[in-house]
Amino acid sequence: MEDKKFEELMSELENIIKDLESGNTDLESSIKKYTEAMKLVKECDQELKNVEQEISKIVLENNETEDFSIEEK
Numbered sequence: 422m423e424d425k426k427f428e429e430l431m432s433e434l435e436n437i438i439k440d441l442e443s444g445n446t447d448l449e450s451s452i453k454k455y456t457e458a459m460k461l462v463k464e465c466d467q468e469l470k471n472v473e474q475e476i477s478k479i480v481l482e483n484n485e486t487e488d489f490s491i492e493e494k
Contacts, residue, residue: 427468434461 425433437458440446446454478486 427465430461430465430468434458434465437461 437454441451441454441458477490478488
């Protein structure tokens, strides 16, 4: 799959979900759409994990990085 922006992936996923929910697709097409949707979910999940890793570090005034975490109370 070519590199796409997260928003594009989500849009494709939403379209597939709408098609599947419409009930107007035959079984074979539904299976293909479901398979494609699962690939998109996996790609979106990986993109979110990558972004989470990037934002989990804070650059300090001296240009060093520090792990960043939010403490939940």
